[in-house]
Amino acid sequence: MEEIYVNFEYDKSVHSRSSTNQTGPRSSERRFYGAAVLCLGLLSVFLLVGLISLGVHYHNSVRYAAAELFTIKTNMTERFQDFMKELSSLSAERDQLNSSLMKMTEAKRRFERICRQNKTCPAGWTMFSCFCYFLSNDAGSWTKGREDSRSKGADLVVVDSAEEQTFLSGLTTAETWSWIGLTDREEEGTWKWIDGASLTRSYWEENQPDNGGGDTTWGEEECAHIRTGKKTEENWNDRSCNASLRWICEKMAQH
Structure with missing residues (x-):
């Protein structure tokens, strides 16, 4: 009986192309999603850092504004107190002057009454x-x-x-x-x-x-x-x- 031999050769290039065609798109998608996740992560980190910085800045601003307000309030209080002291002093001086004026006016009236009683003017x-x-x-x-x-x-x-x-x-x-x-x-x-x-x-x-x-x-x-x-x-x-x-x-x- 004559033996029949079948020559079957394995084509590696075909298998390689088939394997490449099957895994290429999936690998690209994984790399894309990985990059997106990384970007989102970095964005979240930056956003968190920004929020923290903003919070610190706001806190410092509020504290500085509160200190400024306290200083202004203190200065205004001191000035008001000084003004009230000066006003009180002026009021006391005014009362003293009014009292002196009243005494002088009364003394002048008494003097005039005495003058009219005891003094005269020449003819004409x-x-x-x-x-x-x-x-x-x-x-x-x-x-x-x-x-x-x-x-x-x-x-x-x-x-x-x-x-x-x-x-x-x-x-x-x-x-x-x-x-x-x-x-x-x-x-x-x-x-x-x-x-x-x-x-x-x-x-x-x-x-x-x-x-x-x-x-x-x-x-x-x-x-x-x-x-x-x-x-x-x-x-x-x-x-x-x-x-x-x-x-x-x-x-x-x-x-």
Whole structure:
């Protein structure tokens, strides 16, 4: 019997291709999912770190803000306490001044009552608050008015109270321009009374004193006069000391 031989050879390349075709896609998917999981893990780590950092920053910010608020509150409390102390001190000083003013006012009233009872003024003079006042009939310069007042044992009037200003304003009913003892001859713009006292309360007319407003016709206006018969609070004006006006003399009432 003739023997039949079958030649069967194993093709490794075919088996290799078949194996590759079967395992390639699965391996790629595993690598993809692995990379995705890794990315998600890293993202979670970064997110966690960010949240922790944000929490720490927020905590520090809140703590810093609380400290700032506490400092501001403390400073405001201290300032308020200082203000209240100062206010209390000012209130005490005000009460003391009011008390002193009331005592001085009462003493002045008693003095005036005594003056009216025991003192008199010469003929032609008018008494007010223990002083005698004389409105001249003549007119002349500020210097002439002062010289005439001195010759009468007086001097040009010094206005040192609102009551006296009111009295002088009504000394005559007609509008009269009369010298008073106020001048800025020593220093322009610095008005002083003839007794050396600085001017603290004034009753200038509106826009006065103006030293002539720059008009040389009026000259240097260095002496003050009062306009009787005008509004009490605004009836002083400055004029050239050489102008011819009447004057008001003042002296202490006598026994």
